[in-house]
Amino acid sequence: MTTEMQPETETAIRLQRVVVLGANGAMGAGAAAMFAGGGCEVTLVARDLGKIEEAMATIQGIAKSERIVDGMEGMTYADGWETILADADLIFEAVAEEFELKRTLFQQVDGARPPESLVATVSSGLSIRGMAEGLSEGFRRHFAGIHLFNPPHLLTGTELIPHPDMEPGLVRALKRVLTERFGRSVIVCADTPAFAGNRIGFKVLNEVAQLAERHGVQLMDTLIGPYTGRAMAPLATIDLVGWDVHQAIVDNVYANVRDEAIDSFRLPTYMARLVQHGHLGNKTPLLGGFYRRVTHEGRAEGKRTVTEVLDPATGRYREVERELTIPFVEQIKDLNRRGRYREGLARFMEADGAEADLARRVILGYVSYALNRVGPGEVVQRYEDVDRIMATGFNWAPPSVLVDLIGLERTIQALERYDLPVPELLRAARRGEVQTPLFNLPFISPGRFFAG
Amino acid sequence: MAEPVYVLGGYQTDFARNWQKENKHICAMVNEVVIGALEATAVEPKEVEVGHVGNFAAELYTMQGHLGAFLLEAHPDFRGMPTARHEAACASGSIAILAAMAEIEAGRYELAMVVGIEQMKTVDSARGGDFLGTAAWYEREAKGISYPFPKLFGRLGDEYDRRFGLKDEHLARISAINYANAKKNPLAQTRTWYMSEEHARSADRFNQVIGGRIKVSDCSQVTDGAACIFLASRRYAERYARRRNLDLTRIPQILGWGHRTAPIMLDEKFAESRDNPYVLPHTRQAILDAFRRARIAEVWQLDAIETHDCFTTSEYMAIDHFGLTPPGQSWQAIEEGVIELDGELPINPSGGLIGCGHPVGCTGVRQVLDAYRQVTETAGGYQVAGARKVATLNIGGSGTTSVSFVVGYPD
Numbered sequence: 035m036t037t038e039m040q041p042e043t044e045t046a047i048r049l050q051r052v053v054v055l056g057a058n059g060a061m062g063a064g065a066a067a068m069f070a071g072g073g074c075e076v077t078l079v080a081r082d083l084g085k086i087e088e089a090m091a092t093i094q095g096i097a098k099s100e101r102i103v104d105g106m107e108g109m110t111y112a113d114g115w116e117t118i119l120a121d122a123d124l125i126f127e128a129v130a131e132e133f134e135l136k137r138t139l140f141q142q143v144d145g146a147r148p149p150e151s152l153v154a155t156v157s158s159g160l161s162i163r164g165m166a167e168g169l170s171e172g173f174r175r176h177f178a179g180i181h182l183f184n185p186p187h188l189l190t191g192t193e194l195i196p197h198p199d200m201e202p203g204l205v206r207a208l209k210r211v212l213t214e215r216f217g218r219s220v221i222v223c224a225d226t227p228a229f230a231g232n233r234i235g236f237k238v239l240n241e242v243a244q245l246a247e248r249h250g251v252q253l254m255d256t257l258i259g260p261y262t263g264r265a266m267a268p269l270a271t272i273d274l275v276g277w278d279v280h281q282a283i284v285d286n287v288y289a290n291v292r293d294e295a296i297d298s299f300r301l302p303t304y305m306a307r308l309v310q311h312g313h314l315g316n317k318t319p320l321l322g323g324f325y326r327r328v329t330h331e332g333r334a335e336g337k338r339t340v341t342e343v344l345d346p347a348t349g350r351y352r353e354v355e356r357e358l359t360i361p362f363v364e365q366i367k368d369l370n371r372r373g374r375y376r377e378g379l380a381r382f383m384e385a386d387g388a389e390a391d392l393a394r395r396v397i398l399g400y401v402s403y404a405l406n407r408v409g410p411g412e413v414v415q416r417y418e419d420v421d422r423i424m425a426t427g428f429n430w431a432p433p434s435v436l437v438d439l440i441g442l443e444r445t446i447q448a449l450e451r452y453d454l455p456v457p458e459l460l461r462a463a464r465r466g467e468v469q470t471p472l473f474n475l476p477f478i479s480p481g482r483f484f485a486g
Numbered sequence: 487m488a489e490p491v492y493v494l495g496g497y498q499t500d501f502a503r504n505w506q507k508e509n510k511h512i513c514a515m516v517n518e519v520v521i522g523a524l525e526a527t528a529v530e531p532k533e534v535e536v537g538h539v540g541n542f543a544a545e546l547y548t549m550q551g552h553l554g555a556f557l558l559e560a561h562p563d564f565r566g567m568p569t570a571r572h573e574a575a576c577a578s579g580s581i582a583i584l585a586a587m588a589e590i591e592a593g594r595y596e597l598a599m600v601v602g603i604e605q606m607k608t609v610d611s612a613r614g615g616d617f618l619g620t621a622a623w624y625e626r627e628a629k630g631i632s633y634p635f636p637k638l639f640g641r642l643g644d645e646y647d648r649r650f651g652l653k654d655e656h657l658a659r660i661s662a663i664n665y666a667n668a669k670k671n672p673l674a675q676t677r678t679w680y681m682s683e684e685h686a687r688s689a690d691r692f693n694q695v696i697g698g699r700i701k702v703s704d705c706s707q708v709t710d711g712a713a714c715i716f717l718a719s720r721r722y723a724e725r726y727a728r729r730r731n732l733d734l735t736r737i738p739q740i741l742g743w744g745h746r747t748a749p750i751m752l753d754e755k756f757a758e759s760r761d762n763p764y765v766l767p768h769t770r771q772a773i774l775d776a777f778r779r780a781r782i783a784e785v786w787q788l789d790a791i792e793t794h795d796c797f798t799t800s801e802y803m804a805i806d807h808f809g810l811t812p813p814g815q816s817w818q819a820i821e822e823g824v825i826e827l828d829g830e831l832p833i834n835p836s837g838g839l840i841g842c843g844h845p846v847g848c849t850g851v852r853q854v855l856d857a858y859r860q861v862t863e864t865a866g867g868y869q870v871a872g873a874r875k876v877a878t879l880n881i882g883g884s885g886t887t888s889v890s891f892v893v894g895y896p897d
Binding site (some may be wrong): 067070071094096097098099100102104182185188190214217260367370371372373374476477479481482484485486 | 499500503508509510511513514515516517522558579669672673677678679680681682684685688691692693724867
């Protein structure tokens with residue numbers, strides 16, 4: 035028997051002229067390249083013409099094309115909002131991640147935007163509702179978060195966070211346009227701190243940072259390394275993202291969310307202390323983060339560059355002499371290298387010892403936390419959305435891939451053993467109410483996440 | 487008449503992946519593609535009787551030969567299955583298909599697995615370019631030359647220019663169309679890359695000249711990738727259709743094939759074709775052979791073509807060699823939009839080697855899989871509406887080994 039579905043209506047949207055505010059930043063330039071690639075006329079807006087020049091060079095580098103900027107227009111805020119926003123179909127805000135700055139900007143935009151124009155913020159987790167508070171109804175009905183992951187041309191994951199006043203037909207249209215015209219991998223999220231990807235991802239990253247205080251940086255990055263289903267080890271990822279950005283994200287969640295794992299968002303004190311001393315990760319190469327590259331100039335042997343690793347307990351750095359080799363980790367890497375991912379995870383689940391136990395607790399914690407963000411009152415409505423954003427926004431194995439490879443029953447038993455909340459999805463799958471295997475996103479190959 | 491050979495479908499890996507970065511041995515790619523194909527087709531592994539692998543140069547790129555044996559690593563039920571690996575440069579995948587077809591036609595086996603595979607991102611582009619030079623006569627045409635193949639295919643363009651005239655803007659259009667189609671293909675290597683016709687026309691720091699008239703935008707990609715298809719006899723296809731509740735007449739067949747080899751040296755090819763209306767007459771003959779066997783009188787009976795655009799010049803050649811235009815007039819089909827996705831006879835809806843990617847030994851198998859997807863209306867965003875017959879052209883070397891298939895349903 036087939037059920038006659040109500041056709042879902044879509045509001046027609048035009049996306050010809052896009053105005054990018056803050057076009058000189060990484061996200062602004064990345065978004066401008068994305069819109070130009072989809073055939074839009076793009077106006078770049080920055081504080082001065084020098085910054086416009088910089089933005090254009092960045093955009094050319096991203097697209098690997100000189101021609102991409104040919105049709106682009108550059109403006110500064112001094113040109114006045116009426117001029118900047120004339121004929122805009124989409125006003126895309128990508129200025130610094132500061133709530134008050136964005137609010138002030140949107141107040142100005144509200145007074146000058148064409149009535150049918152869409153307004154979007156690239157914010158990675160600030161309140162969409164809060165940013166539009168006190169603004170006109172017309173603004174609120176056309177306002178959404180469009181969160182891109184950095185760098186947007188390599189990570190296609192995109193979170194669409196509609197303002198509650200936006201009509202569902204417009205949300206659907208926006209999702210479709212982002213998917214089909216701009217090649218994005220889009221999920222719709224609720225307006226909750228850090229949205230879906232960063233909420234789940236930074237929970238794991240910060241938890242690993244907490245554990246590093248006791249177990250060491252190198253051990254944690256080895257235990258939760260690429261072999262567990264990610265492109266990069268967690269603490270190296272925090273160095274790449276920047277400690278300041280990491281702090282802003284976890285602090286925002288810790289202050290504004292109550293959930294079963296909220297303690298995992300408490301920034302470790304050693305990190306807070308080092309941030310104050312200017313250690314921001316790769317963007318401060320001399321001071322470093324969890325790691326840093328140091329060049330020694332010895333008289334005898336000449337220049338010698340080494341990697342140093344942080345000891346969180348003392349705040350000091352020491353030279354990394356060699357990679358840690360942990361037997362069960364090496365065995366799993368070897369299985370992954372041969373494409374035997376299921377056997378790799380079987381080995382992961384049965385390995386003995388405190389280290390294996392620690393690794394399992396973190397990975398199962400990820401599965402539990404990610405799938406618990408699904409459902410009424412949560413961040414997303416469908417578990418496929420969590421899978422999609424972790425795959426395309428973080429390059430991490432989606433949680434349901436881990437469940438499928440470990441086995442449903444075995445996953446549930448392990449979650450119970452580690453006292454981790456068993457997501458309703460898994461209980462429903464156990465009752466046969468949800469089809470297994472769970473992972474069902476086409477064209478995302480799970481094998482690519484498990485490094486050898 | 488030979489036994490018909492049915493195509494049951496298959497699987498392609500994501501051509502954007504870099505398997506060296508994932509620290510994978512080439513057998514991981516074999517495992518993923520074979521398991522993917524088994525899942526996609528619901529073929530029982532124990533029923534697969536023979537396995538053929540198309541691969542160009544795994545010994546050079548990965549220090550691993552004997553790839554047929556790695557099929558057994560993919561599933562325990564494959565123990566004892568006869569396997570072999572086939573090589574004819576960039577046409578290796580098609581040669582593996584021809585071998586599997588011959589066995590089915592001869593009645594030796596009912597169900598064959600064909601894998602095309604290449605891992606290429608293990609070396610830098612200069613070294614990879616040198617490896618590819620072994621598809622030409624290495625000592626005479628490639629040794630000591632950086633990027634020999636772009637130069638050889640640049641000369642194909644020059645030969646067209648000399649005989650008929652050739653404008654680079656038409657080559658730029660070919661590039662832009664392939665990239666645009668690839669954006670609709672979720673497994674294409676370049677699906678997230680920026681490309682425009684203006685960029686393809688421009689020669690600048692981001693679109694450098696590689697050799698002669700060939701710029702970066704005229705080239706196919708260096709790609710890690712594999713494709714796997716299952717080919718079956720009528721008897722197995724009938725059983726398969728019954729079991730899966732399918733209509734046998736909706737399972738596509740390889741309706742025709744052509745396979746010709748020209749002298750390996752490009753100069754000799756040009757000398758040989760001096761008085762021929764076609765620049766590469768053996769390639770033309772491979773296409774005509776496929777048409778004849780498929781009972782196709784003219785190219786317009788096809789609904790789409792997946793051709794070997796290793797460079798824009800080779801697609802330019804394919805347009806007149808397939809007969810879309812008189813010899814030397816390929817530009818007409820480009821200007822009139824004939825070859826575009828919504829045109830009269832789309833070429834490379836998948837994005838081809840330029841857009842989808844070119845894992846050398848995989849390409850012939852990927853093309854037949856894409857032809858299968860078109861005629862079974864499962865090509866998603868790059869579907870050509872109502873496609874019933876799709877041809878492929880796979881070329882090894884500088885037009886040396888040419889293989890063409892017609893995939894679809896008999897009239």
